[in-house]
Amino acid sequence: MADKSWIAVDAMGGDEGLAVMLAGVARARHRFEGMKFLLVGEESAIRDGLTKHPNLGEHAEIVHAPDVISGDEKAGAALRRAKTTSMGVAIDCVKQGRAGAAVSSGNTGALMAMAKLALRTMPGIDRPALAALLPTLGENDVVVLDLGANTEVEAKNLVQFAVMGAAYARVTMDLESPRVALLNIGSEDQKGTEEIRDAAAALRSANHLPMTFAGFVEGDRLSRGEHDVIVCDGFSGNIALKTAEGTARFVGDLLKRAFTSSVRSKIGFLISRPATQLLRDHLDPNNHNGAVFLGLNGLVLKSHGSANEIGVANAIGVAAKMVQADLARRIADDLRHFEQEKAA
Amino acid sequence: MADKSWIAVDAMGGDEGLAVMLAGVARARHRFEGMKFLLVGEESAIRDGLTKHPNLGEHAEIVHAPDVISGDEKAGAALRRAKTTSMGVAIDCVKQGRAGAAVSSGNTGALMAMAKLALRTMPGIDRPALAALLPTLGENDVVVLDLGANTEVEAKNLVQFAVMGAAYARVTMDLESPRVALLNIGSEDQKGTEEIRDAAAALRSANHLPMTFAGFVEGDRLSRGEHDVIVCDGFSGNIALKTAEGTARFVGDLLKRAFTSSVRSKIGFLISRPATQLLRDHLDPNNHNGAVFLGLNGLVLKSHGSANEIGVANAIGVAAKMVQADLARRIADDLRHFEQEKAA
Structure with a gap:
């Protein structure tokens, strides 16, 4: 131990x-x-x-x-x-x-x-995944995984990521039944790869897991606070995470340009600085640091x-x-329940 | 005609x-x-x-x-x-x-x-791709493709996308030799999928194309203005495009919250409004509307x-x-040159 x-x-x-x-x-x-x-x-x-x-x-x-x-x-x-x-x-x-x-x-x-x-890897897990918390408009952050550990995945990997991500969300955000979605390029059933569609079917039928499966989510709704866990392959997840980081910095850079473009806007900036500083803190990647291999x-x-x-x-x-909440054990428990349910 | x-x-x-x-x-x-x-x-x-x-x-x-x-x-x-x-x-x-x-x-x-x-499809093209312009910090926008027409691709598709995207950049942005990069999850040679690595090898050896192949680019550098064309499969491209849209809106929403959080910040906002309005225009998707099937x-x-x-x-x-620049013919010309070069 x-x-x-x-x-x-x-x-x-x-x-x-x-x-x-x-x-x-x-x-x-x-x-x-x-x-x-x-x-x-x-x-x-x-x-x-x-x-x-x-x-x-x-x-x-x-x-x-x-x-x-x-x-x-x-x-x-x-x-x-x-x-x-x-x-x-x-x-x-x-x-x-x-x-x-x-x-x-x-x-x-x-x-x-x-x-x-x-x-x-734990019993029941074929491949570990890298998970992190991203900021949202909602009360809680959102757990996103995989962020780059697995370039290509099968449906069963995505299902395991969902179970692990849900356990993570329950532990770190005190949620009973986290809302889990699969990242996809459309919300309709026939969208995306075969792996994603098969994973969705498996998660839809897994009723006894401590999660609420919410179907597909597109890239533009990652930060809306509508989900607690977003599951994807490591390639898309890495692209999404880095694109989000890059875009936040891009908008910040444009904002800086806008604020320094005239004396008037500089004055406005100085006055509103305490508020924009809060925003800057909220978006600083250092304040969301710490990805975990689940x-x-x-x-x-x-x-x-x-x-x-x-x-x-x-x-x-x-x-x-995570250590204090015994995350590894709780994920192992969830996985065992999932396997038992499948076997039943 | x-x-x-x-x-x-x-x-x-x-x-x-x-x-x-x-x-x-x-x-x-x-x-x-x-x-x-x-x-x-x-x-x-x-x-x-x-x-x-x-x-x-x-x-x-x-x-x-x-x-x-x-x-x-x-x-x-x-x-x-x-x-x-x-x-x-x-x-x-x-x-x-x-x-x-x-x-x-x-x-x-x-x-x-x-x-x-x-x-x-044109001779030499196996699959069309959806391309659009995204705003950057640089002087020009960046052409990104594929944005969702092809969920899965082979290396040859990515190479064809690069040729088509470069022609698009030459026509719409008056560039002689557009800088083309492949979207990947790292900049080192061994990163990403086999398809991406094979496409990189093919593009590196295609010296006579009217483009400058710049290797891999990660999601956080899409908007830096360092490339003119960014090539990817339709799944990642759609995720990247929508994540960028969603993040820009997310930051805008947070900014709105920040500006309305106190009387002081409201005053600052009113003063700097002309500048932030320019930023809003720059990021409005309506000002970047129009994706093309190449x-x-x-x-x-x-x-x-x-x-x-x-x-x-x-x-x-x-x-x-595009019509006035005869884009379809110019893409066909580039593809013919690429095929001739391969055969030579």
Whole structure:
């Protein structure tokens, strides 16, 4: 059994380096009483970095790992170096039961491959999926998965993603029966690929699952707050997530241009700044950081490669919430019910 | 040979009805001197509607078609009714050489199926693609295709889309060698599906095409103005387009909330309103209306189902520009060169 009070952090991964990772951990530590951290990476560098964060002293332990996975390293090469890298050792802490979750800002493909090999998929799951929360107009965020772990999927994978995503939504957003939809290019029954249509048929007939299947959703309604979980293959999910990020930044850039286009608009901007600052915070990817690989026997979270210390703290916060809610076990329970129902 | 001064308009298709279509035509007529319109649909209804637009008198002719394709009609059913419907008859005007292009705001699937059956694909094209212009931070818009005509594609389809998209960019944006990229979930060579990687290899080796192949692009860079043409399968393209539309609206809604959240921000909003109004115009889908089916022996354009009269006029404007530039012939020329080069 994993020790739930510990989270293993890959201190070396990510574009921003060790200092940002440690600052993120220090922030998270203030938010989560009782949480403790295994800081995985080059021991002397981490020790040096910790002098800036005396408050972490008794809440953190260093786990030495001499090597780092680079951002462009292929998954195959990374796997061979798992045992000596900060990423691989952080995942191993979860496997060995020393930590309830591992968090890394490093190379996504390598993280996925290592996590899958070390932790293996849960019974009933053929492939894990990467899930994250996106902001909406509604009260809650929406869980979207898969965001890039599986370029191509079968219908059964989509069904498993739906079950896992629903469990995630129940745990993180306290929902009884999350509204689940499949991402598609139209809302009519005959739209999309065969895999999506077959997955829809399977979900429609699975009445006893703790979710409400709501059919298909198109890309323009992702952020409306009408669904709690949106399920797709990893290719479309990655395109949708990144297009949403890019468009939000695009509109922000245009807005900046508009506000600086005349003296009058600059004045208007200064006056309305507190309000637009709230908007900026709401859309900042750092405030939605922390994607999780669902479907493994253990929790591994991906923090954005360019996350700042607030982003890192948020990813750790997501991990802490999942660990405390025992997400992995609850997903396993849901999957077992689903299999029993199918067999009945 | 199609008569280039005439554009056939499906006067009955679309959610907004005949009055909006006619108002759109009347607007377009002011912008394009010498352009004339075949208004296709129920004759007496169109005649009644025209009383509001006396300026269209000598520039428009009515072509009677008693039936209308409904928004949720399946393509197969629509095909059987092609000859009596406003959509089918408008396409037939292109086939018969009476018009240089057809424009419809009706059912996309039906329009695609009818256009393909009536006009057939060009030599060298296996499947037509739906292309549209999206706004960017740069000087020009970006051509994106396919946006939903082909749920699944092979590598050769993507290559053909690239050739057609480049021709489109050359014609509509006066570019010599458009920068073409494939939409993918990473920029490294090994990312994405086999089809995408094979298409990239083929495009990299096609040196004599009037385009600059720029490799892969991710969803977050669609609007940066770094590319002129972005190529993808119809599923991802539709997801990306709609996610971009939805996110722009989402940010706009949040902005509205922010501006109305306090008296102070309301005042700021009123002062900066002229600037934010420009932004609103820039993002209004009506100002980017008009997607075209590329790869057919004739031009058929899809106007957004919910387009207002400005949107309809813009779609007709895109059609007029394409007709005058002889887009279909130029695409055919490019394809012939590509085939010759492959054979050499």
